[in-house]
Amino acid sequence: MAAIVDHSSDAIVSRDLDGNVMSWNVAAERLFDIPAAEMVGHSIRRIVPADRQDEEDSIFARVRNGELVPKFETMRLRADGTEIPVAITVSPIRDAAGTIIGASEIANDLREQANLRAELLQSRQRFEALANNIPQLAWMADRNGWMFWYNQRWYDFTGTTLAEMEGWGWCGVHHPDHVDRVVESVQRSWDTGEPWSETFPLRGKTGEYRWFLTQAQPLRDENGDVILWCGTHTDITEERETNERIRLLMNEVNHRSRNILATIQAIIQRTVGGTDPELVDALTRRIAALSANQDLLTSGNWIGATVEDIAKSQILHVSDISEGRVEFDGPPDVKLKPSAAEALGLAIHELATNAAKYGALSNSEGRVTLRWRVEERDGAPTLALEWRERDGPPVVSPKRCGFGTTIIKRNPEMAMRAQVTLDYLPDGVEWRVLAPLDVLAKAAKESIRQSGD
Structure with a gap:
């Protein structure tokens, strides 16, 4: 029995009914940093903090009554006066006649658990x-999408409780016009494990709905x-409202600008309409091209427009694309800044008009191909664009460079900081543009990747 006690990892102490220590094992020496010689024959109260002496009185009283004191957590003192957390169990000791003569106390060191708890x-x-x-x-949900936690902001906004929102209860604060869409969307992520992103309105505790972006x-786990x-x-309610106001203002500006362009067209018709119909036609077409560019940029909030759009x-005003005579070949997301988009739009308009009058679109067999790529040139990403006409009438190089040439060549050179070449080859006009990538508004890296693919 002595060997078992001495080799126990728990502090095991016995004492008489006066509280004097009768035995003090090795584990007790380690735990309290007090040798057995200093404790045996002395009061156990040495290791009891002053504010817990009443606790020790209660233990003595219960032991004298023959009670077992179940494990409880408390504090005890080491030799240097440091308090340490311990778990103690106390049971009465009886002699051969069954008389209670003392108490056995087992103490477990809780310092590691206490540190972990802290x-x-x-x-x-x-x-x-x-x-x-x-x-x-x-919020948080388990692997199957069962919501089990929300932060205080959620409760402050919705005025709900966890009991109301747990699981699929959150559907109750969604707008009825959107909840089915949201459930279908989030279930897809639960099933596939893909990140979820969605926008929808949520009802606040006042009954007002506000728009949120959810991600x-x-x-x-390691597997x-x-x-x-x-x-x-x-x-994102304010952001949506602000964007809507900006959109309305931009549409209003676009509407007024179109009215101004229409007025300019009318002035041109009345001023020189009877004397120079060709000039009137050229000016009217170019104003229409400006108007089309403006409509396109306005629909994109003036962030920019893609080359394809x-x-x-x-080109739609000179040839029905569905006929297959005009081919577009390039990544769909290459977007230009507004200034570059306007310059490119006017240039393509001029090329298409010339093709319809004199070039590949002026007969029934001609074809036009417009290709664009984002590629590396001299170590820098570059937009490479080519207009190529085939199977049209024989090409005759113009004898002079007019305003149309300025729109096709010089305007893109300045607005896009591009290298532009215009060749009147015998079998069709060829127009090439090389522009640095900084004319692009966004999606540059993705465009390079798609071009490489």
Whole structure:
């Protein structure tokens, strides 16, 4: 029995009914840093903090009554007076006749558990501080999409409780016109494990709906399996309203600009319409090209326009693309800044008009190909664009360079900082543009990747 006690990892102490220590094992020496010689025959109260002496009185009373004191957590003193957390179990000791003569006390060191608890509490407090002070509404769901946690922002906005929102309860604060779409969208992410992004309105506690951008990412284990989802709702109501006001203002500006262009056309007709019909036609067409460019840029909030949209908007007035006589070949997302888009649009308009009058689109067999790529040239990404006519009437090089040549060649050179060549080859006109990539508004890297593919 002595060997078992001495080799136990738990502190095992016995004492008489007066509280004097009768035995003090090796583990007790390690835990309290007090040798057995200093404790045996002395009061156990040495290791009891002053503010816990009443606790020790209660233990003595219960032991005298023959009670077992189940394990409980408390604090005890080491030799240097440092308090340490321990878990203690106390049971009465009886003699051969069954008389209670003392108590046996087993103490477990809880310092490691206490440190872990403190770290866990600190982590939880930090997490709650972060989660409840971010501007977004935040939530978490298990691997199957069962919502089990929301931050305080969510409850403050919706006026709900976890019991109401747990699982699929969140559907209750979604707008009925959007909830089916949202459920279908999020279920797709639950099933595939792909990140989720969606916009929709949520009802606040006042009954008002506000628009939110929601994004959710899966958290995966070491095997790549989803273990939970973390999501946020970002209020974009003001942003949507601002964008809508900007859109209305831009449409109004575009409407007034078109009215001004129409007035200019009318002035031209009345001023020189009877004396120079060819001049009137050229000016009217170019004004129409400006108007088409303006419509295209306005529909894109004046962020820019893609090469494909620019080309199609300018060529439609001379040739029905569905006939297959005009071929467009290039990545669909190469977008130009407004100034570059306007210059390119006017140039393509002029080329298309000339092709319809004199070139490949003036007969029934001619064809036009417009190709564009984003490629590396001299170590820098470059937009390479080519207009090529085939199977049209024999090409005759113009004897003089008029305003049309300026629109086709010089205007893109300045607006796009491009190298432009215009060749009147015997079998068809060829127009090439090389522009540095900084004329692009966005999607440059993706365009390079798609061009490489």
